[in-house]
Amino acid sequence: MSAVRSLAQFNYEIGALMGRGDLDGAARTAAACREAWPADGTGWLLGSIAALLADDKRTALELVEGRLATHPTDVQCLIQKAECLLALGERDSALAAADAATSAADSTASLDATGEFWVHAAEHSRALRVYDRALALAPRDRSLLAKRAALHRFLGNFELAGADHEAILAISPADAEALKGLAELRLQTRGDPSLVRMQEALAALTPDSPESIPLHFALAKSHEDLGDYKQSWRHLSAGNRLQRLRTHYEPELDRAVFERLQSGFSATEPRSPDTTGERPIFILGLPRTGSTLVERIIGTHSMVHSGGELLALSESIGAAASRRSTPRPASWLEYTDGLPSLEGEAIAREYVQRTRARRGDRPRFSDKQPANFYYCPLIFRAFPEARIVHLTRHPLAACYAIYKTLFRGTFPFAYDLTELGDYYVGYSRLMAHWHRILPGRILDVAYEDVVTAQEATTRRMLEYLGLPFEAACLDFHLNPDATMTGSSVQVRQPLYDSSLAQWQHYAAELAPLRERLMAAGLLREDSSESA
Numbered sequence: 137m138s139a140v141r142s143l144a145q146f147n148y149e150i151g152a153l154m155g156r157g158d159l160d161g162a163a164r165t166a167a168a169c170r171e172a173w174p175a176d177g178t179g180w181l182l183g184s185i186a187a188l189l190a191d192d193k194r195t196a197l198e199l200v201e202g203r204l205a206t207h208p209t210d211v212q213c214l215i216q217k218a219e220c221l222l223a224l225g226e227r228d229s230a231l232a233a234a235d236a237a238t239s240a241a242d243s244t245a246s247l248d249a250t251g252e253f254w255v256h257a258a259e260h261s262r263a264l265r266v267y268d269r270a271l272a273l274a275p276r277d278r279s280l281l282a283k284r285a286a287l288h289r290f291l292g293n294f295e296l297a298g299a300d301h302e303a304i305l306a307i308s309p310a311d312a313e314a315l316k317g318l319a320e321l322r323l324q325t326r327g328d329p330s331l332v333r334m335q336e337a338l339a340a341l342t343p344d345s346p347e348s349i350p351l352h353f354a355l356a357k358s359h360e361d362l363g364d365y366k367q368s369w370r371h372l373s374a375g376n377r378l379q380r381l382r383t384h385y386e387p388e389l390d391r392a393v394f395e396r397l398q399s400g401f402s403a404t405e406p407r408s409p410d411t412t413g414e415r416p417i418f419i420l421g422l423p424r425t426g427s428t429l430v431e432r433i434i435g436t437h438s439m440v441h442s443g444g445e446l447l448a449l450s451e452s453i454g455a456a457a458s459r460r461s462t463p464r465p466a467s468w469l470e471y472t473d474g475l476p477s478l479e480g481e482a483i484a485r486e487y488v489q490r491t492r493a494r495r496g497d498r499p500r501f502s503d504k505q506p507a508n509f510y511y512c513p514l515i516f517r518a519f520p521e522a523r524i525v526h527l528t529r530h531p532l533a534a535c536y537a538i539y540k541t542l543f544r545g546t547f548p549f550a551y552d553l554t555e556l557g558d559y560y561v562g563y564s565r566l567m568a569h570w571h572r573i574l575p576g577r578i579l580d581v582a583y584e585d586v587v588t589a590q591e592a593t594t595r596r597m598l599e600y601l602g603l604p605f606e607a608a609c610l611d612f613h614l615n616p617d618a619t620m621t622g623s624s625v626q627v628r629q630p631l632y633d634s635s636l637a638q639w640q641h642y643a644a645e646l647a648p649l650r651e652r653l654m655a656a657g658l659l660r661e662d663s664s665e666s667a
Contacts, residue, residue, distance in 0.1 A: 140172050150182045154189065162186040177203050177210055184216050188223060191455055196220045209240040215253050222257060225492030230257065238266060244274045251283065258444060258494065260290055278304050278311065285317055294321050310337035312347045316354035316542075324361035331358055349378050353542045360540075365641040372540055373645075376551040385548035387555045393472050394562035397510065398569045400476035405513045405573050410520040412484050416491075417502040417601060418449075420509045421527035422563060423547055424537035426583035430527060431504040432612040433586070433594055437603055441496030446503050448494075452486035453478065453514060480517030487518060500603070509563065512570040516577060523601050526567065529583040531653050532646055535560055536639035557652040564658055584636055 141149075146169040153162035163186045169179030180203035187196035197220040203213045214237035221230035234253050241247045247270035254263035267284040274280060285300035298321050304314040315334050324331060338351045352375030359368035417434065419427050435442030456478050457471060458464055465471035495501045508515070515522050529537070535557065538550045549559040571578060579600045585593045594609050639646060653659045 141169075143169070143173055143176060143178050146173070147178055147182070150186070154182075154186055159186050159190040163190070177207060177213060181213055181216055184213075184220065188216075188220060191458075193220055193223045197224070209236075211237050211240050211246040211249065214240065215249055218253055218257075222493050223490070225489045227257075227493035230493065231259070234259075234262075238262075241266075241269075244270045244277060244280065247273070248280065248283070255287070260287055263287055264291065276307055278307060278314075282313060282317075285314075289317075289321070297321060305333070309333065310340060312337060312350045312354075316350040319354040319358050324358035326362065331355075334358065344378060344381075346378070346382065349375050349382075350542060351375075352378070353540070356540060360638070360641075369642055369645050375542065376539060379542065380551035383548045383551055385555065387549065387558055389468060390549065390559055391562055392469055393510075394566050396469065396472045397475070397566060400473065401513045401569075401573060403573065404575070405516060408480050408517050408520045411481060412488065412519060413521075414484070414488065414519050415500060415521045415523065415602075416487075416519055417500060418508055418515055418522060418524045419502055419504040419527070420506055420512075420524065422509075422529075422534055422538065422560070423506050423543070424541055425506075425527040425529040425534050426581075426586055427504055427506055427527045429583075429586060429612070430525060430581060430597070431502060433609050434502055434525075434597065434601070436609045436612045436614075437500075437598070437606050438608070439498055439603055440500045440502055440601075441498040443491060443494045443496075443501055443503050445505050446491065446494065447505065448487055448490040449483075449503065449505060449508050449511060449515070452483050452490055452518075453511060455486045456482040475511075475514065478514060478517070480514065480519075483514060484518035500601070509567060509570075512574060512578060516574060524578045525597060525600070526578050526580050527583060528580050530636075530639075531560060531564075531658050532639045532650060533583075533636065535649055535653075536642065536646060537635070553646070553649045554652070557649045560653065561656040561658065564656070587636060 150162050150165050163183060166179045166183030166186055180199050184196045184199040200213050200216045214233050218230045218233035238250045241250050247266050251263045251266040264287045267280060270280050281300045281304050285297045288297035298318060301314040301317045304311050318330055334351055334355050338348055341348045352371045356368045356372035419431050421427055431442055434440050457474050512524060539556060543550055549555050591610060595605050598605050
């Protein structure tokens, strides 16, 4: 008779199987764990996690409720129950489970876990209260301080965010992320000691240390504030070079995806009959082109709830594709090849369920996920009355704004100017193709127009959305809703135009990129204007 595996062995095996994407194997091993160790929560919790990852939401809920039937204050399982209910669109029940978890939490680890759920559920004020509790138990915990600083920033509490960064630096004076966080909260001024602190922290590191990456980006931003553009570019190029070395990216794969999407959706897309009655608003485009700004403008309207940056559309398309394909597509290209045959109704049903918990109580709902630009035809198949607002920006301004941003796990094309230029060309050609096959259905909005002609552009957007003009939309910076993007500081200020031509300070450094964009017909040779 074989020996019973220990809980540690089960935990390791299930985690390894999930890490490899073998969710069926993880589910079987979790079932064996429950059989061998029925009184322990490991098999129940990990089985539920595996089921939720496999999109079997009901099974995931049943498993975690099996554990809670005998251990009703198990914090991890209460949080997992909340995750399952949120995925099912049962927001009130999900928040009740999270409240129970928060009440039961009695350690920094359990409070941290509940805080992360509240952030995921876009309940940032509740998350802030949880981190206040956690820091009362561990006031020198740098991870907790960093998470609270991020929450303060999302909520517009910039002085409190700065205080948390300073608290981290009092514990660890060279903390790179805290120094970067402070630099992003305010304009650098001559004589500010934070510049010296960043320079000293960078000098103490080896040249290729990963901790130097946020410092390079922070110093680039600080030197730009001071008008020291050569120094700014030196740090920016160094930070991007190091980040690119740490980023897995296959540019040829993106090129192939752009081409296959255009060949797969080659004919004019017919208007589907509307079976949903839904009129979602999709705000999309490349990052750093003004999508957060437009989301705030539209979301200040009394009839629109801002859902934020959701993964619901890509997840819904993936779920619809999985049901049609057995076995599942083996690659991103194979997955892309199957998209043109998908039916809109299946995507719509899934999307409505996945977003139910994030829709608020207003008649209209916006989804600001930049990468949804891949799926424009499928959006209209699912929701014929949807509206797509596509943000554009001067090509060099857009590329420079992307290049100067340190993203977290997204946009891997951003850290090399040649790769960035190639991606921009592919994206631009894809959007031009969508306009050809979806004539008149997508509204292009230039960032420059939002900044220089705010009221006229706002009126044009609202007219396209079928909404009456409201003057409050012009005061978007007063909107108190949380903002979880790199623009969280800027969108709480009135409009300013200083960023429109900022790229021109780096004209010489951007010359190879400019030539690439000109060769693609995206810039005029004798002008700084886009073609």
